[in-house]
Amino acid sequence: MAQQVDPIRRRLLFGTAAVSAGALLTACTSNDSGSSDNSAEQAPVADGKPGKPVTIGFAGPQADHGWLNAINVNARERAKTYKDVTLEITEGSNDTAAQIGQIETLINKKVDVLVILPADGKALTQVGLKAMRAGIPVINLDRVFNSPQAYRCWIGGDNYGMGLNAGHYIGEKLKDKPNARVIELAGMDTLELTKQRTQGFDDALKNYPNIKKVARQAAEFTVESGQAKMAALLQANKNFDALWNHDDDQGVGALRAIEQAGRDDFLMVGGAGALSAFQAIKADNSVLKATVLYPPTMAASAIDLARALGQGKGLGGMAEFEIPSSITLYSAVVDKANVAQYMATGFK
Structure with a gap:
């Protein structure tokens, strides 16, 4: 789990961690006949229909904690739901040098998008910059890099x-x-x-x-x-x-x-x-x-964002043509009154 992104950066707050990213990424309905002529042109948005093939490289730390293992599981399971996504996932390591090497291998493979949960955000900033400079956009997952130039979008917990x-x-x-x-x-x-x-x-x-x-x-x-x-x-x-x-x-x-x-x-x-x-x-x-x-479902959302980025699409429900630069998940309280709603998201 990780440091919070700088609060002065623009953030999009999710209403609840249980809302699936799939719902977030569904296509917007078209404007009705009564809409103003001055309304924004509809942006192309990601949905569940097969589109341009996207190879996503995923690199995270060693899954030596229940939450970190759930991160890997969420990434793999979400990628399987898309026929147009190929997931290249690394073994994971808490050794920063080893993780940097794994990411450099993914860069050399010329994946379309990288999703990186760094073992140490500060130590891995340079490899994030390297990927971005190589034309491979980075989704920075949870533990934030030191420079916003090292990633295209940050998504994580609060x-x-x-x-x-x-x-x-x-x-x-x-x-x-x-x-x-x-x-x-x-x-x-x-x-x-x-x-x-x-x-x-x-x-x-x-x-x-x-x-x-x-x-x-x-x-x-x-x-x-x-x-x-x-x-x-x-x-x-x-x-x-x-x-x-x-x-x-x-x-x-x-x-x-x-x-x-x-x-x-x-x-x-x-x-x-x-x-x-x-x-x-x-x-x-x-x-x-x-x-x-502190929902590990953020890894599934990161795959959704990487796919949208790789296909040049935005998010359903938003007017912008691009995905946002930062997304902070909401820390919902789960008690006896609502636990049934969240049970399927629980990690082992």
């Missing part, structure tokens, strides 16, 4: 929005409780995304003067770290009302620690959208009551 929505959800649940106390199980503090999630959470809590954050502990996005760090939080905090955990994978470990401690006196909100979290929310038999999405 880390600040995750924290903001988690904070507002907890705030609304506790707004009538005097002296409410919350704690936070964060991700890796070396990552900018973790800082953004915490900032969003803290900013949301400012709207609820009765709520105080009394503890914060960083973990490492793994089950093992989630269990160990949550156990420490529970030992140090005997009384609190809510927990926000940044990541559903480490949340599996956190729930183990909570169950082992026999605690059920608070509510928990997770992050990302793992299937295990959705199942626990639906069962409603643990402290986990909601999770805030």
Whole structure:
């Protein structure tokens, strides 16, 4: 998961992560007879009908986390839905030199479009620039390159929005409780995304003067770290009302620690959208009551965008002839009321 794109850049906000990119890319209906003569000419838009063949190169990091594996799955499955798309996908690596080599191989193969989720956006900026200079447009997925010249379009999640929505959800649940106390199980503090999630959470809590954050502990996005760090939080905090955990994978470990401690006196909100979290929310038999999405379906949307770009088409529902330069996905809150809607998007 990744740093957020610079907020001053123009962004297109999706209303919900569950809305498929296929729906976004369907053709617009023609203007009716009552439309003004001054209306914009209809742009050619991408749809599901076979068109110009497009070879898409896809390069991502090693799938050593449930969310990253779901990124690869979403890319492959979306590409299969198009008869005019050929997907060249790399093995994936967390070694920046190895990933750069994989991308250079795709450049040498002269793919039509590249979709890149860099292991390190800063370290891979130069290879993004190399592709763009070679005339191969780049869809930069999630972890943003340092230069906007290194990509044609960025699409990714909203880390600040995750924290903001988690904070507002907890705030609304506790707004009538005097002296409410919350704690936070964060991700890796070396990552900018973790800082953004915490900032969003803290900013949301400012709207609820009765709520105080009394503890914060960083973990490492793994089950093992989630269990160990949550156990420490529970030992140090005997009384609190809510927990926000940044990541559903480490949340599996956190729930183990909570169950082992026999605690059920608070509510928990997770992050990302793992299937295990959705199942626990639906069962409603643990402290986990909601999770805030960081949807891996963005990889499917990236394939849609790459196909549209390769065919020289825009997006249905928009007047412009070109795809936008930046798309930020919305961090929807999933709880028992709407979990059935999102279940199919959950990653393992």
